[in-house]
Amino acid sequence: MAASSASKRLFKEYRGLSSDPPEGITAGPVTEDDMFVWEALIQGPEGTPFEGGIFPAELKFPKDYPLAPPTMRFTCEIWHPNVYPNGVVCISILHPPGDDPHHYEQASERWSPIQSVEKILISVMSMLAEPNDESPANVDAARMWRERRKDYERIVRDNVRKGLGL
Amino acid sequence: MSEQTLNIPQILVFLVITFLLIRWLFSKPSGSSTRLPAGQSRGFRVNPAHVDQLSQMFPQLSRRDIMWDLQRNGGNVATTTERVLSGRALEVPPPSFQPPNLRPSNPTSRTATPPLRPAHTDLITRYNLASKINTPFEASSSEPNVPKKAWSQDKDERQKLLQRRREEMILAARRKLEEKDRVKSTETS
Numbered sequence: 001m002a003a004s005s006a007s008k009r010l011f012k013e014y015r016g017l018s019s020d021p022p023e024g025i026t027a028g029p030v031t032e033d034d035m036f037v038w039e040a041l042i043q044g045p046e047g048t049p050f051e052g053g054i055f056p057a058e059l060k061f062p063k064d065y066p067l068a069p070p071t072m073r074f075t076c077e078i079w080h081p082n083v084y085p086n087g088v089v090c091i092s093i094l095h096p097p098g099d100d101p102h103h104y105e106q107a108s109e110r111w112s113p114i115q116s117v118e119k120i121l122i123s124v125m126s127m128l129a130e131p132n133d134e135s136p137a138n139v140d141a142a143r144m145w146r147e148r149r150k151d152y153e154r155i156v157r158d159n160v161r162k163g164l165g166l
Numbered sequence: 167m168s169e170q171t172l173n174i175p176q177i178l179v180f181l182v183i184t185f186l187l188i189r190w191l192f193s194k195p196s197g198s199s200t201r202l203p204a205g206q207s208r209g210f211r212v213n214p215a216h217v218d219q220l221s222q223m224f225p226q227l228s229r230r231d232i233m234w235d236l237q238r239n240g241g242n243v244a245t246t247t248e249r250v251l252s253g254r255a256l257e258v259p260p261p262s263f264q265p266p267n268l269r270p271s272n273p274t275s276r277t278a279t280p281p282l283r284p285a286h287t288d289l290i291t292r293y294n295l296a297s298k299i300n301t302p303f304e305a306s307s308s309e310p311n312v313p314k315k316a317w318s319q320d321k322d323e324r325q326k327l328l329q330r331r332r333e334e335m336i337l338a339a340r341r342k343l344e345e346k347d348r349v350k351s352t353e354t355s
Contacts, residue, residue: 018328019317026335028328032321041335052346054289054339062261071264076286164340165290165299166347 006065007035013117025121027059036061038070040121044160045129049153053160057089057124059117069094069111072120077159079152081131081142090137093123212236216243224250234259289336298337 014028014035024043029035038059044050055078061070072094074087082090092109136142144152212233220232220243232246235256239245250256290296318324 015317018324018331021331026328026331032325039332041332043335043339052339052343054336056289056292076289161343163286163288164336164343165288165296166340166343 003063006061006063009066010035010038010061010117017118022118022122024125025118027117027121036063036065038117039075040072040117042121042125042128045125048129049156050128050160053163055128055163057087059120066113066115068096069115070117070120072124076163079138079141079155079159080128081133081136081138081145082127083141084137088137089124089127090135091123091127091132093120213241216241219243220246223247227256230259230263231256234263237263290340293333293336295333295337295340298333299340 010029017025017027024045025040027038027040030037030039038061040057040059042055042057044053044055055074056076057072057074059070059072062068072089074083074089076087078087084090093111093115095110097110097112131142131145133142133146141152144155213236216236217229217232220236221227221229224232227250235246235249236242238257246256290299318327
């Protein structure tokens with residue numbers, strides 16, 4: 001029962017994202033036979049070292065979506081303070097309200113059923129532009145972003161080119 | 167003078183006791199984590215080296231299951247080994263269990279120097295776009311243009327439209343980057 005209402009909701013979000021896609025975002029289920037696994041492409045925000053890049057990510061939804069948030073994992077090289085080295089994205093909107101291991105996030109920033117895939121992807125896009133230094137998922141990237149911004153930007157630009165096969 | 171010499175051993179004893187107390191406090195959560203439900207054992211972090219070790223010993227086990235078992239027994243490799251060898255299957259972790267350092271098991275990772283990140287293929291290879299890269303922009307835009315806003319009542323058509331939108335997005339980004347390179351190289355030459 002929960003699963004069918006979850007896939008109904010996901011289908012509705014898929015339709016919304018297809019008929020009125022936000023700038024720089026393409027997202028949808030890998031196959032409609034399984035609405036719980038999506039692939040998203042996110043464009044690197046302009047005016048940042050991510051500019052010009054396309055970053056693929058996989059979203060996995062729980063069977064009780066939208067009560068619980070999906071998990072999101074980049075499936076490309078990505079060097080960013082808030083992305084674990086294995087690609088898993090760590091931002092507040094992906095954390096359920098009752099589960100705040102770091103005790104610094106506002107409840108309103110975290111996941112709730114009124115959020116959506118679109119909001120997640122837009123948040124991730126702005127996370128690319130403005131890393132959150134408070135809870136680094138990739139400590140090395142965070143330190144480099146703080147102390148050696150030039151090197152950080154060079155790695156990011158290299159990854160942009162690598163991702164597009166250049 | 168004599169008071170001072172008396173105080174030094176006392177200070178030392180105090181320091182040792184404080185140190186032991188702090189150690190005891192910090193090791194407590196992992197020691198008793200066997201009885202804690204899933205949500206509460208979060209503080210303990212499984213050592214990835216232990217997971218590597220176990221998954222090499224038992225390649226049939228999933229890393230997630232190994233992590234869950236280690237998490238529950240406080241990171242004791244011997245206990246987990248014992249459990250597997252005695253024929254008892256590892257418990258299936260609850261879906262809420264999301265180890266942050268879970269990475270796909272990769273048997274060849276031992277030979278590579280940094281086994282941390284899996285190698286990713288670029289988008290052109292992944293989507294088989296090599297043949298479409300060199301089509302000039304005009305040619306592809308004269309095709310029936312992919313509308314940016316696309317939704318169809320038919321399931322297969324929807325899938326195709328989504329696929330097209332993905333490809334277009336990647337190819338457009340690639341063309342833009344190539345164009346930028348060209349401008350740069352003409353500027354420098």
